[in-house]
Amino acid sequence: MFNTVAVAGATGAVxxxxxxxxxxxxxxxxxxxxxxxxxxxxQQIDFAGSRITVEELTHDCFHGVDLxxxxxxxxxxxxFLPSAVxxxxxxxxxxxxxRMHPDVxxxxxxxxxxxxxxxxxxxxxxxxxxxxxxxxxxxxxxxARVRRVVVSTYQATSGAGLQGTAxxxxxxxxxxxxxxxxxxxxxYPIAFNAIPQIGSFKQDGYTSEELKMIFETRKILGDDxxxxxxxxxxxxxxxxxSETINVETERPLSVAEARQLxxxxxxxxxxxxxxxxxxxxxxxxxxxxxxxxxxxxxxxxHPNCITFWCVSDNL
Amino acid sequence: MFNTVAVAGATGAVxxxxxxxxxxxxxxxxxxxxxxxxxxxxQQIDFAGSRITVEELTHDCFHGVDLxxxxxxxxxxxxFLPSAVxxxxxxxxxxxxxRMHPDVxxxxxxxxxxxxxxxxxxxxxxxxxxxxxxxxxxxxxxxARVRRVVVSTYQATSGAGLQGTAxxxxxxxxxxxxxxxxxxxxxYPIAFNAIPQIGSFKQDGYTSEELKMIFETRKILGDDxxxxxxxxxxxxxxxxxSETINVETERPLSVAEARQLxxxxxxxxxxxxxxxxxxxxxxxxxxxxxxxxxxxxxxxxHPNCITFWCVSDNL
Numbered sequence: 024m025f026n027t028v029a030v031a032g033a034t035g036a037v038x039x040x041x042x043x044x045x046x047x048x049x050x051x052x053x054x055x056x057x058x059x060x061x062x063x064x065x066q067q068i069d070f071a072g073s074r075i076t077v078e079e080l081t082h083d084c085f086h087g088v089d090l091x092x093x094x095x096x097x098x099x100x101x102x103f104l105p106s107a108v109x110x111x112x113x114x115x116x117x118x119x120x121x122r123m124h125p126d127v128x129x130x131x132x133x134x135x136x137x138x139x140x141x142x143x144x145x146x147x148x149x150x151x152x153x154x155x156x157x158x159x160x161x162x163x164x165x166x167a168r169v170r171r172v173v174v175s176t177y178q179a180t181s182g183a184g185l186q187g188t189a190x191x192x193x194x195x196x197x198x199x200x201x202x203x204x205x206x207x208x209x210x211y212p213i214a215f216n217a218i219p220q221i222g223s224f225k226q227d228g229y230t231s232e233e234l235k236m237i238f239e240t241r242k243i244l245g246d247d248x249x250x251x252x253x254x255x256x257x258x259x260x261x262x263x264x265s266e267t268i269n270v271e272t273e274r275p276l277s278v279a280e281a282r283q284l285x286x287x288x289x290x291x292x293x294x295x296x297x298x299x300x301x302x303x304x305x306x307x308x309x310x311x312x313x314x315x316x317x318x319x320x321x322x323x324x325h326p327n328c329i330t331f332w333c334v335s336d337n338l
Numbered sequence: 339m340f341n342t343v344a345v346a347g348a349t350g351a352v353x354x355x356x357x358x359x360x361x362x363x364x365x366x367x368x369x370x371x372x373x374x375x376x377x378x379x380x381q382q383i384d385f386a387g388s389r390i391t392v393e394e395l396t397h398d399c400f401h402g403v404d405l406x407x408x409x410x411x412x413x414x415x416x417x418f419l420p421s422a423v424x425x426x427x428x429x430x431x432x433x434x435x436x437r438m439h440p441d442v443x444x445x446x447x448x449x450x451x452x453x454x455x456x457x458x459x460x461x462x463x464x465x466x467x468x469x470x471x472x473x474x475x476x477x478x479x480x481x482a483r484v485r486r487v488v489v490s491t492y493q494a495t496s497g498a499g500l501q502g503t504a505x506x507x508x509x510x511x512x513x514x515x516x517x518x519x520x521x522x523x524x525x526y527p528i529a530f531n532a533i534p535q536i537g538s539f540k541q542d543g544y545t546s547e548e549l550k551m552i553f554e555t556r557k558i559l560g561d562d563x564x565x566x567x568x569x570x571x572x573x574x575x576x577x578x579x580s581e582t583i584n585v586e587t588e589r590p591l592s593v594a595e596a597r598q599l600x601x602x603x604x605x606x607x608x609x610x611x612x613x614x615x616x617x618x619x620x621x622x623x624x625x626x627x628x629x630x631x632x633x634x635x636x637x638x639x640h641p642n643c644i645t646f647w648c649v650s651d652n653l
Contacts, residue, residue, distance in 0.1 A: 175490035175582040216621040219647045224612040228635035250639030254582040267490040267569040297539040306531040320543035324565030332534045
């Protein structure tokens with residue numbers, strides 16, 4: 024039981040989902056505080072039967088807080104979360120800033136909960152496109168050691184926040200009516216388009232989003248020898264990321280064994296009966312906590328590879 | 339110069355594009371005949387300054403025709419095109435039915451024109467998702483021998499014909515207005531969704547579309563040792579297919595050499611300056627004959643692989 028839990032970034036897309044989950048799961052705390060930028064401070068939010076006024080996130084706001092759950096832009100997390108740690112808070116950070124810091128635990132509760140228990144400072148959660156892939160890879164890695172992954176993503180606009188989905192809907196309406204729309208979250212129109220850039224370009228022609236899929240995967244699975252080749256693409260879907268995942272294992276896995284491994288893993292749901300038209304799609308995975316896997320098949324091009332399709336609600 | 343050219347399937351999505359191209363390029367023929375199913379026979383179509391009445395496609399309609407350009411459903415091509423060959427016509431078939439038949443030449447004019455010149459019967463053109471990939475692979479294969487390709491597609495609704503795009507637009511309007519729409523070309527709603535099935539399921543859990551990408555690639559490049567692992571996904575884009583292509587070559591290629599090879603190939607246009615936000619997207623490739631390549635980069639996971647993004651107008 025916590026005395027006081029603070030949600031930082033409470034008015035954002037992920038912040039709202041965090042509040043929903045805390046409410047649904049009757050998270051054990053006596054008091055909840057909602058923190059956000061000065062722009063959002065003063066808003067009133069209904070939460071668990073009471074109305075809470077959003078406070079401004081400052082360096083001095085963390086006194087008396089036991090747990091901070093933060094979902095803010097990276098630069099906000101970089102600036103304010105060390106103050107929370109210094110104030111003695113436990114900190115769970117959903118931003119990208121702290122994940123790869125050597126003193127920070129990068130945790131998916133279903134995969135490496137031990138890293139959270141032994142953490143002294145910030146506990147970070149991985150990028151959404153990494154999370155679903157790592158959940159799907161985990162049972163295969165434990166059984167047969169993942170050596171190389173070639174992954175292509177089909178990412179939803181909700182990954183770019185509330186403005187991302189607002190852009191998709193408004194931009195699509197404009198396209199259907201042959202009018203123009205001024206996109207705010209995307210560099211190019213996302214309506215009826217596919218944009219091969221998520222994040223900013225970094226080394227070797229890879230984007231920040233793609234590099235996260237390489238380095239976060241290694242950190243969470245605790246194996247720096249895992250090779251990942253990612254391509255991250257934004258598509259006009261409002262929620263749920265999809266991925267084609269081609270995985271090479273040290274020991275070859277049959278399709279039957281891979282399916283069995285997926286089915287035995289608590290957070291994976293296998294939807295894979297093609298003849299009945301059963302496979303995961305964003306339209307049916309929206310709102311679920313599970314990672315959905317389907318189209319599991321032998322990679323006819325390599326004896327140690329299997330290939331599959333993975334969909335999960337990214338929020 | 340041909341005396342008489344017949345376009346079979348003249349009222350379909352690809353048929354209309356064929357007529358546009360014949361007109362734009364002042365295709366040298368004295369007479370054009372337009373053939374379609376009984377349902378469409380009698381329609382009047384304006385073509386090259388005259389109005390032509392669509393005739394019914396029958397076994398006996400080919401007499402006096404020099405060249406048949408056919409874009410019909412597979413079963414129509416299966417039934418009627420042998421009659422055209424028997425009537426002495428040259429036949430170019432855009433359907434999927436005849437492509438892998440041993441007596442049929444499978445031709446991309448930019449890649450293997452010699453196969454068309456030596457053909458005695460039907461000349462087939464490959465599946466649209468195969469064509470753009472093979473054009474992109476050809477210069478790499480000639481220089482360094484392609485060994486294995488892992489490809490994920492982001493396919494437009496126009497690949498499912500006029501009804502596909504009609505479904506996308508009407509379904510999207512319905513979704514925005516929270517009403518329902520009865521999809522005709524797709525098994526599931528395509529609006530704001532991604533569907534991991536194109537064609538029907540065949541062997542080993544692969545769809546017909548995916549198997550085409552394996553076997554047609556080998557036939558066109560004339561190398562049965564090329565390994566391809568495809569996953570074909572329909573996304574809510576009206577026109578232009580996109581693909582992430584990961585290619586392993588016998589001799590490793592540097593990014594600089596791969597870019598040079600792409601740039602030197604007549605039908606490929608390289609759009610690859612990430613820092614300027616320059617990369618191919620359906621929104622900018624629509625209406626072009628070129629195959630667009632961008633996001634060319636070293637695959638950090640394998641010394642003999644490069645990886646890139648490829649977009650082309652599929653019609």
